Amino acid sequence: MACTTILIGKAASYDGSTIIARNEDSPGGQFEPKKMHVVQPEEQPRTYKAVESHVTIELPEEPMRYMSVPDALPGHGIWAAAGINEANVAMTATETITSNERVLGADPLVVYRPAHGTEGEEGYEPEVVGGIGEEDMVTLVLPYIRSAREGVQRLGELLTRYGTYEMNGIAFSDVDEIWWLETVGGHHWIAKRVPDDAYVTMPNQLGIDSFDLADAEGARREHMASADLRAWMAENHLDLTFAPGSVGFAAQAEATGVADVFNPREAFGSHSDSDHVYNTPRAWYMQRCLNPSDRWDGPGAAHGPESDTIPWCRVPERKLTIEDVKYVLSAHYQGTPYDPYGKLGTEATRGLYRPIGINRNGQLAVLQIRPYLPESCRGVQWMAFGSNVFNALVPFYTNVEAAPAYLENTSERVTSESFYWANRIIAALADARFRDNSAHIERYTEKVGALGHQVLRETEAAVRDLAPEEAPAALEAANTRMADALKAETEKLLASVLYTTSLSMKNAFAMSDN
Template sequence: MNYESACTSILVGKKASLYGTTLIARNDDTFLPLTPQRFYMHPAWKGEKGLHVKSPLNKFEADLPENGYRYGAVPNVDRDHLGDYEESGINEKNVAMSATESTYGNERTLAIDPLVVDGLDEDLIVNMTLPFIESARHGVEYLGQLIKQYGSPAGNSVLFSDKDSVWYMEIVTGHHWVAQRIPDDAYAVAANQVAIQQVDFEDTDNFAWSEGIREFVDDNKLNPDKTGWNFRHIFGTMNEKDRHYNTPRVWYAHHILNPEVPEEPESAELPFIMHTDHLISVEDIAQILGSHYNETRFDPMGHGDEKDRLRYRPIGLNRTQNSHVLQVRDNVPEGLEGIMWLNLGYPAFSPYVPFYSNATDTDPSYSETPLKMDIDSKSAYWMFRMQSMLTESHYAKFIQNNRDYLTALYRDYHAFVAETDKEAAELSGKEQTKFLTEANYKIVAHTTAATKQQINNMVMEGINLSQLTFDMDKNL
């Protein structure tokens, strides 16, 4: 059993971000609206023999190395049936990984290098990579070797970052891939379509590729262009689904960050590498990942013509199971580099909560998620699902209160990070890790209290909005 993952990714170089840090972000979208996930810290291991992973989705299985770094992960709860899909995390070497952006190769390339049915797929790609890498570039090389060894059963694109660099890797056939380093002063957006364009094989600092890929293309006459080596043109697709499902999301993200650039939502040539005249914040990324063509005629929650409102697939969906921004900082003391901003609700309505990655545990409300909704449970996943559903139920009435709630929380989050940085800078080693673990618990408690209060307010106001009402004389 497999399920389609149709995500949206954003990558930001350190000189393009407000904080002077790298940022990689993605919506993890699944086929069904409810595929519960949890967030936990996987402990490091050393000298452990016999570690083994096996996918319930295909016949892939492999041994793991005897040593692995601690890392954060956001897997499925129903791992036995749906697979792990650990999705995103930062390891103790401050390497961030987000996997994967489903990507589709064309029939010409897949006919010659078909997908490997029992190869390494998204469900185990984090388990097999993140615990063992020491830089973003190392992540590309390490995963490249795994794909060479095992093959890939699907088109998957992977985001890597460390304190200095951001890389985007596109695996498009059974064994072939290209990766590009995002320039420090640039950003990039990808949405389920081959994104990388011109590849410079002389520039090994900014490009990496699978062994033999140039010969593969030349020998099989796969390059449709008279000049250049455009990865998107050679390996990618451009069909009706792309024009309505994929490219509009890239167009809208560009529209938010570069409104001055004229682009068409169905264009096949939207640029991969983009520059802005302003610096990009976590809130900017949250706005994009939670967007639904806001303030355009394509907004499904707007007032445009029905055909326009249903024309394009939005970025933020009810089937986004988690949305994240992985930040790795080089301008803070050692031990404070990694922060995962994690959203377990609809990204349109729920907050991105900051978690320090130098931690050994997560609050049980995040690490323990029931498969089904239970109003008595303390699950963050289900709390944010409830909060999101209620906000959407009376969108016009609740959206301003939702914005006020998010604005207040982001103000608190930035204050929390500044104060925690200051206090934790005086600590080191296990003492610092313990302090940051406890700090993560505190910000969860604060967020939970604010979210429950908002849920209470919406329920009370929603009762007053019921259509099952009638004006009556109080004397009757």
């Protein structure tokens, strides 16, 4: 599944928060309806069975309540996508990433195989269950962890035991730390702590470009990995570190053939032609926006849209905001020859690269853990549904008993009474007359965003004086206030876009036309 992720360390964010965010995009030709939902402890399964892989996993007792963004239509699994639990730990899952033939040959993916033939007859082959994947990970991990580090440890144990049928990247955050985990083959994994003063860009490609294996095997301050990672890499000749004289190539590495510090993107990732069209341009544009003083264009540019060496993380030129996150995760290469809505370049360049804000965006969850507030109101989940080019990002508190109906009522029925479907309708109408409708979208995004910050400010002034057990009801009332205002503004936008695009219909005709 195609997605885009950005992670922002607490010293790089505007208010000292940790921020993790991911677009969830449907595969080509699909549009998966999404909803927002609070999972209560009694709703959490004790025996979990995956729809995709048929794997069955016994889960711990006493799960915590957590926010989620599952698929709205039943039948093919939960796909909980993103959320914050009652311990103010956040998780996004997953960013589909790439690998290479050497890795997949050394540790094959654990793929489900259905039964073949008739049981009891010659040639019958029983079902072989698969591993865990995007469908499962939030449900299996988020209700049971009290820190980002614990999230890495729990998911790592599950991957080692059950394996996975796909390559994925998963983010965890708490008030202090952000960790990024990448699966490597069927059972192996690596995880790295995001530097506090940096941001990370992830566009469907294995991203970590420097890993301290000695730290992962020892103190685990900033790196964690499968216990046997070094031996497995050595056995399969996966480390591509050039020479014993390279930095981090210790005596132990000379004996094992694996450097203490190596580049996972080179060892485990890919640099295919399709990466240069589908993946690397997105990282290039996000970093172009957040470090604009660098040279990104022309023959002297340090990195172009097809560069294989765009950094996994870097320090931004200024502190980053929620609005920055929304902008880069809605981007369609504005100001470059690659913008499908632009006038620069040619018809060929304007469709050359896969946009970040794409028609198949299903939901965007921006998970913010704020250190300066009581634990009762520390977690906020900013949400957008549908194509990010045409929507707005709205904050909702996660320490609540239920999500607002306007965001939870998504069903198969297409209706403007649902936030998901209203956004899908607006996007389809606005795209047809992008320039005519862009001012409507900009005004809507700014008004809804400003209202969100206002509701947060006013709510928190009141909640500070409440006992912890009184806070959820007050936060739920604030969520309802936000959802009611959001519905009114979204309906106004729909009316404006419908009117503007209707004026441009090809069958327009009036008696005054000449």
